[in-house]
Each structure stands twice: as structure tokens, then as C-alpha cells.
Amino acid sequence: MCRRLPAVLGHTARRAWAVDRTGAVLLVGCQLLTGVSAAVVLAFTARAMTHVLGTGSVSERLHAALPALIAVTAAAAVGRVSGALSSYADGRVTPLLTTEADIALVEAVCRVESSAYAQDGFADRQEAAEVGVTRTRLMVQDAQRFLSALIRMLAASGVITALHPLMLPLLLLAVVPAGVGAVLSARVDYETHYLNVGDRNVRSMMRWWATYSRHGDEVRANGMTGYLVYWYRALSRRIDERTLAAAPRLLRIVLASSALGGVFLLGTWATLAWLAATGRVALPVAATAVVAVQTTLAALSQFVIHGAAMFHTSLYLADMRSFLDMAAERAPKRGDLTIDEQVDEIRLDEVVYQYPGKSEPAVGGVSLTLRRGEILAIVGENGSGKSTLAKLITGILLADKGRVLWDGTDLAGADPDSVWRRTALVPQNFACWPLRVRENITLGQPRTFDDEPVWQAIDAVGMREAIEKLPHQLDTLLARELWGGAELSGGQWQRLVCGRMLYRRSPLLVLDEPTSQMDARGEHAIFLEVKRIAAERMTIVVTHQLENVRLADRILVMDKGRVIEQGTYEDLAHAGGLFAELVALSQDR
């Protein structure tokens, strides 16, 4: 705890300074002022008490205590005002800090190498980091309370030591068990939280899938609700069981620390009584000490309790920071070679890729050359490695062995953003972004004020009529769940995603099952357009619709991560190999 707290305080101060300098200065200044005024209140209360309980008539004693009482009143007023200002500063800084932490997390996850997602523990650590983000909102409050408790404790210690040097060590003994208890409880709570990370991660994923309106039809028409709720309940119960299992440990800690603290406190009072009874301290001083013991005890207790709370928060923040560090390590560090606007050739040299935790490579030694103007189709059975090969060609994944060269530039040494400026991908599982129609087409490109190219892309995929019918055309929000939002059909969404690919006008187009949800007219329009613009670029089509691969100049047939056949449609359809078999199966109805 002693090692962590200065680090957390330093980190909090640096983050606060970065997001809002005025707020940070106000926060620290007011905190110091609040602490100092509390200290003045304490010290002058003790002084006033000494006079009030001293000798002389009541009016003489009150008169003597007056300056101290005025100081107490003034300090209390300053304390109230600075306390209010410090809450205001907390209200300014904390939302910004939480937002910054949240954005840092989202950006870090978006930027990691794609292969990191498949690494064991990545998703669980992300979940733990999410909790760190939500705990960020407690960070400033904890630091604030801890600092003011620290100042108050220092002042109170001074007052009580001045009364008798024995008192402070005794009081410290009385609160140390509470502090140790709070730290141990924080640890138990955190351990339980950590044991539940995996289950909580699965539960929140399941919750999203089960309640997302897009999957609602599947859930209802297949009678899944009962099972999903049962499953959700079972998982929640497992999490609760772990939490409940920790409760007796927490109770034991609290009971033991309270008992020990009580014994020490009894010792303090007994010592005070003994000091007064044996005349070692004068009676008025002993009476003042009674008040001072109460206030010092409160200050010390606040100090250890807020110290433990900060320690507790710091455990979660440490998860967040360690995840951000891990994500930074997993961010692409490939090199700074760049890719030209025009690309004439992509060459693969014995490329191998194996997903983490898999025993076989998904792509096991593929070599090929793709030239500008060529349309390449990749076919093969499920799991044969087609999508993985497409990811290797676009540099989403880096080869474990072999090389992918774009006009001689090895993607392993190229800046990935410069590569992805030259690619356009229609993925097998595409996202339906809850954005306007326009942004769904231009997403990933610099902001545009000219709608003409957007309409051209929409025309190319035959979507003009559908978009014109939407309430605000290009400005229509495509999310049924949101206020004023509209929804497209599955095939219309897929057309829009193809429109985005065409809008990018990049030298490499990759279409992974681009027309699986489209009607014949949509499919025809897309492939006609792909053929029309093919001369200026390289095009890769991954598909199971074997009729569609007729448009390709060359077809690669993959099996178990390897290319087992290649040639034109006519060659392969009559070669008696896997492709011929797949064509025959597709026609055997």
C-alpha cells in the first residue's frame, strides 16, 4: 500500500493536469486549503478547550478562549468554501479523466495487431481493464479524501503529541488494525473480482447477443429465450457463489481488526486515566485530551480508511494500465516503408500462418503472383484457409514464415496504415454501423462535402431507389434502435458495404463472400461493376458461388491451407479435381 499510494497520487495528478490544468490546480489548492483549515480548527479547538477548562471565572476563561474561537470559526468557514470549490473541481476533472481512460482503451484495442485477439486471456484482460475505466471516476475522489485526511492527521498528531508524547503511538495502535483490515478486505474483494473476470466477460457477451434487436428473430423463432435465460442465470449464480464465498473471510477480517482496534483503544483511555490519576497530566489538559483523542482518532481512521480505498481503486487501475501497456506492445511495429498510390504486383512467397493455439497452420506455404488488372477467385471448402489467405495478402495478418511483397515491399516492414490506404475489403461478416447512409459509404476515408461520388457508389450497387425512399436520404441514420433511425434488409446492407468498397477506389479489392445475401439483380450489378473497374486494380473474390468465379482470370482452389489447383474456370471444371467435384455438387439438385 505504501509503495502504491504515492504512485497512484502522482498518476492522478499527471492525468488531471493533462485533461484540465485549471481544474487540477483548483483541486490541489482547495485540497491543501481544506486540510490546512481542518488542521487549524483542530489545533485552535484544543487551545480554546485548555482555556475553557482552565482556572478563573467563566467570563475570564471565555475571554481568554475568544481569539482561538475566532480562529476556529474563520478556519471552518475557509474549509467549507474550499471544500465546495474542491467538489466543483472534482466535478470538472473526473468526467474528463474517465472519458480519456475510456477513449484510450477503445483506441488501444482498435490498434492492436489483429492476431492479438486470438491470444489467450486478451478478452479477459480487456474486461478487467473496462472495470478500471469505470473505477477511474473514483480516483480523484479517493485521492482528494486521502490527502485531506493526511493533512488532518498530521495536525491532529501535533496537537495530541503536545498534550502528552505517549498518546499518539497509542492512538496509532488503535487505528492500525482498522487500516490493515481495510487493506485485507480490499484484497479479498479484488481477488473475487479477478476470479470472476472470465465469467463476467462471457456473461456480458451473451447478454449483448441475447438482447440485441438484430438477433431477436433468431432467438424467438427458435425458442431460445428459455435456454438463454437459464444459461444467464446459471452463470450469474456462479459469479454470486464466488462473491458469497468471500463473505465469511471478509467478516473474519472485520471482526478481528475491530476487536484488536478496540483493545488498543481501551488501552489508550486507560493510559489517559492513569496519567490524570497519577497527576502526570493536569486535569484541564486531560479533559482537553479527551476531545483531542476523539478528533485524532477520527483523523487517523479517515486516513487509513481512505488510504485503503485508494489502494482498492489502484488495484483496478493497475489492471487498466497493464492492459494498455500490453495493447501498446501488441500495436503494429512493422516498419515505416510506404506503399505507392498505384500497385502493379503482389507476390506471395511460401507464406505460412498458424493461429495461436492451433495445431495446424491455416495457410501452409502458399506462393502466388497477382498483377494489376487481374481478377483472382479463391475457392475451397469451409475452413480451407481462404479468408486467412485474404488477410495475409492485405497485411491484416503477418505471415509466420515466407513473405508478402507489394511491388517488392515486404508487408512485414511496411507501415500498416499506408498499406490499408490501398485496400478495400468486403468482409464475410460485416458490421452494420449505426451511422448515417453517407458515413456508411465514406467511413475510413477523409471527410467529404461532395455527395456526387457517394451517389456514384450507391448507383453502382443499385441502391439509389432504396436510399431515395428513406426519410432523410443520405442523412438517414441506419439504426432502427435509435430515435428516427431506419433499417435496411440484409441484402441492402451488403450492397451498401460493396458500395463502400467501390467508393474507396483502391488498387486492391478483396471481396469475401460479397453477395451471399443479395438477390440476382444485386449480384449481377456488383460483378458487372467489379469487371468494369478491374483493369485499374487487383481484385480478389472469395466465394462458394461457383458460377460467380467465371468472371475471374484465374481460380485458386484451396484445401487444408494449401493451393491444390489453379487455372481458368473451363480448365478446372474439366480437370477432374476438387473444383470439378464442387461444381458437380453445386449442380446436383
Ligand SMILES: Nc1ncnc2c1ncn2[C@@H]1O[C@H](COP(=O)(O)OP(=O)(O)OP(=O)(O)O)[C@@H](O)[C@H]1O
Ligand atoms: N481468429 C481465428 N482464430 C483461430 N483460428 C481461426 C481463426 N480464424 C480462422 N481460424 C481457423 O483457421 C482455419 C481457416 O479458416 P478460414 O476462415 O481462413 O477458412 P475459410 O476457407 O475462409 O472458411 P469459410 O469458407 O468457412 O469461410 C480454420 O480451421 C479456422 O478454424
